[in-house]
Amino acid sequence: MVGRRAKRWLLWLGTPLLAVALLVVSWSWDWFIPLVEARASAAVGRPVHIEHLRVKLGHVSTVTAEGLRIGNPSGFPDDPPFAEVRRATVQVDVGAFLRSREIVIPSVELDRPVVHVIGRDDGSRNYEFDFAAPVGEGAEASKAPGPRLGALRINDGKARVAIAWLRSDFEVDVKTQDRDGQDPALVAEARGTYAGQSIEAQMTGGAILNLRDGREPWPIDLRLRNGDTTFALQGTVREPLKLRGADLRVEFAGKDMADLIPLTGVPFPKTPPFRLEGKADYAEGRVRLFDAEGKVGRSDIGGSLSVSTAGSRPDVTADLRSRSVDLADLGGLIGTQPGRANTPGQTPHQRAAQARAEANPKLLPNTPVNMPRLTAANVHLRYRAERIQGQGMPFDSLSAETDIVDGVVSLHPVSFGIGQGRLTANGTLTPQEGGGLRAKIEVELRRADLSRLLGTTGAGGAGTLGGVARLEGSGKSLSEILGRGNGEATVVTVGGNISSLLVDLSGLQFGNALLSALGIPARESIECLIGDFALQRGTLRHRTLLLDTDAHVVTGAGTLDLGREQLDLRLRTDPKQPTVASLPTPIRIGGTLKNPAIQPELGEAAARAGAAVGLGLLFPPLALLPTIQLGVGENGQCERLQAAGERRRQPAQAPEGARLR
Incomplete structure (x- = not known):
């Protein structure tokens, strides 16, 4: 009886247990x-x-x-x-x-x-x-x-990354690396192409899942090379996915800052080799580079730069400064090859471009404006240079405030220091259909030191120079804009003196020429200097060109074709008191802006009348007087000469053959 009960319990319990065992064994x-x-x-x-x-x-x-x-x-x-x-x-x-x-x-x-x-x-x-x-x-x-x-x-x-519009195709090796007492760190290496150039990168970061954890800083150490550009980023970010709480040190170096465009989105101009380092963070929707210091070519540069990508195009704000700048390093801003032939660190390609620029018979930049780059971002730039370096440079300092909004460039202003005076330009450059820019520029020269200007030519002098100019034109390069432009320009000076070298060029006296050749200073006091020109369809024509010293009057006439860069200018010197030693032979300045040629024009010496006749024919109406006073203040001698010219012209116009051509 007991045996049968035991068998029955075994059957009742065993069957389910067997079913469970079979289920566990076969479970998937x-x-x-x-x-x-x-x-x-x-x-x-x-x-x-x-x-x-x-x-x-x-x-x-x-x-x-x-x-x-x-x-x-x-x-x-x-x-x-x-x-x-x-x-x-x-x-x-x-x-x-x-x-x-x-x-x-x-x-x-x-x-x-x-x-x-x-x-x-x-x-x-x-x-x-x-x-x-x-x-x-x-x-x-x-x-x-x-x-x-x-x-x-x-x-x-x-990972394999291939993005067509970035011209990128590179591979990334990714792994984590265990650390004592910490979560594994992210380690990555990349190689391939980016922006059409080779790329290599190594990065070590914190734990991947700590990217969302704002309780402790996330470390990062990134080293990247893209073509000739190197980039290094080291420090911590408290909230990496939001770019907040950054304490980062950034270093850029390369052969041309334009190579940074695909890496940063900032439309940098072409430059010589550069190096820049500073701090970086993210604040108020902007990535910022601040406390930056570095070199561009022979120029030092520092300041801050911020970029926001919230709008339809990046918005860039830059406040930059230089203690010493070589203007050749900024040539990319106007379309010239930046730097010089002896700028250190240049690539063979840059040296070849320098050689081509030197061999180019044209002086004015003829590189077309890169319109996509101009409209790639809105830019607000403030720049100050305390000193401009370079032999023969007439400028002492530079300041610029420029905005580029929707491709429209506003200059307000760009200003060069010349001794105690300044040369200032205001205006706009507006994109046109079919490419190119429409330029409206106004230039003002106020109380510039004549000694700084003449010193670049090897001549000496003293005094104050002033003037105004206006330009309107359109084209795809600076050369085209000037070569098609219209406008006018006037310069005047008052007081001071001028080296005999300058009047030697127009054939003054044998004695002065000898003194200049020996390096012995011989100066003449300036009574009045006026140059007044009109620009029509790219040709600059004289309206008045006169230098009056205490002993001589130099008059001139001619044109400058900015499109072809051809000079055709004639100068004639007449002594106020004729002497046996004087030789009033006119000279002709021809050739090009890059290679001018100076030679005497003996055939016309007898065809020209004296200074009084030239003075009577050259002065325009009294409308020029406000310009004289604007540039340098009142100049009684210039005003008296102008009035004398008007009196001589009123009774009867001089014969056409007597006009100074």
């Missing part, structure tokens, strides 16, 4: 793959595939997915997929979920992940995701706290 978590794939595909908006799924239950359970693939969006090929992972292992704290419904993931480990990033010419890209909330979970679900993530480890990860 792969049965849940279709459900997991469906939920994941709906969440990322593209197909997700898993080959095998394993779960190890416990207080902290381990979920392992093998052969994980995330596909491309519609319109991209299935192979290769956007991402594939040989094995993904995730630990889940089940106890925390049961106690407080909190999702805690102590660790995630990815073995051999591979990502393919593609951006096509038509703007389509495979790395944009449309993350949807799970079915039945709307706004309430979005308010729920996210999972608490622990360490993320990546073993032998790779």
Whole structure:
């Protein structure tokens, strides 16, 4: 009886236990793959595939997915997929979920992940995701706290990045590196091409999952080379994904600052070799570089620069300064080859460009304006240079305030110091249909030291020079704008003296020429100097050209064709008191702006009348008088000469043959 009962209990208990044992033995978590794939595909908006799924239950359970693939969006090929992972292992704290419904993931480990990033010419890209909330979970679900993530480890990860509009195609090796007492650090190396140039980069950062943690600074050490440009970034960021709390040191170096455009989005001009370092952070929606110091060619440069990308185009604000600047280093701003033939550190390409510039018979820059670069960003620039270096340079200092908004360049103003005076330019450069710019520029010269201007020619002198000029023109380069321009220019001076060398050029006296050749100073006092010109369709024609000293009168006439850069100018000197030693032979200044030629014009010596006749014919109406007073203040001698000219002209016009040509 007892035996039969025991057999019956064994049968009742054994059958379910056998069923459970058989279920455990044959159980496969792969049965849940279709459900997991469906939920994941709906969440990322593209197909997700898993080959095998394993779960190890416990207080902290381990979920392992093998052969994980995330596909491309519609319109991209299935192979290769956007991402594939040989094995993904995730630990889940089940106890925390049961106690407080909190999702805690102590660790995630990815073995051999591979990502393919593609951006096509038509703007389509495979790395944009449309993350949807799970079915039945709307706004309430979005308010729920996210999972608490622990360490993320990546073993032998790779990425391939090919973005057409960036002209980039490079590979990245990604892994994590264990650290004592800390979560694994992110380490990456890249190589390939970016912006059509070779790129190499190495980066060491903090823990990947700490990118969202603002409680402690996230360290970063980045070294990058793109073509001839090197970039280094080192420091910490407290909130990396928001670029807040940065304490970073930045270093740039390269052969041409224009190479920084694809790296920064800032439309830098062409420059000689440069080096720049400073601090960087992110504040008020702007990436800032401040406390910067460096060199561009032979010039030092420092200050601050900030960039905002919130609008339709980047907005750049720069406040820069130089203690000493070589204007040749800024040549890229007006279309010339920047730097000089002996600027250190230049590439063979830059030296060849310098040689071509030297061989070019034209002086005015004829490089077309790069309109896409001009409209690439809105720029607000303030620049100060305390000293301008270079032999023969008439300028002492430079200040500029310039805005570029929607491609329109506003100068307000650009100003050069000349002794105690200044040369100031205000105006606008407006983009035109079909390319090119429409220029409206006004220039004012106030109380410039004549000694600074004449010193660049090897001559000496003293006095004050002033004047005004106006230019309107259009073209694709500075040469075209001037070669098609209209306007006028007037310069006047008062008082002071002038070296005999200057009057020697117009054939004054043998004695003065001898003294100049020996280096013995011989000066004449300036009574009046006036140059008044009209610009019509690129040709600058004289209206008045006169230098009156205490002993001589130099008169001149001629044209300057700015389009062809051809000079045709004649000067004649007459002594106020004729002497046996005087030789009033006119001279002709011809040739080009880059290579002028000076020679006596003996055939016309007898055809010219004296200074009184020339003076009577050359002076224009009294409308010139306000310009004289604007530039240098009242000049009684210039006014008296002008009045005398008017009196001589009123009774009768001189014969046409007597006009100074």
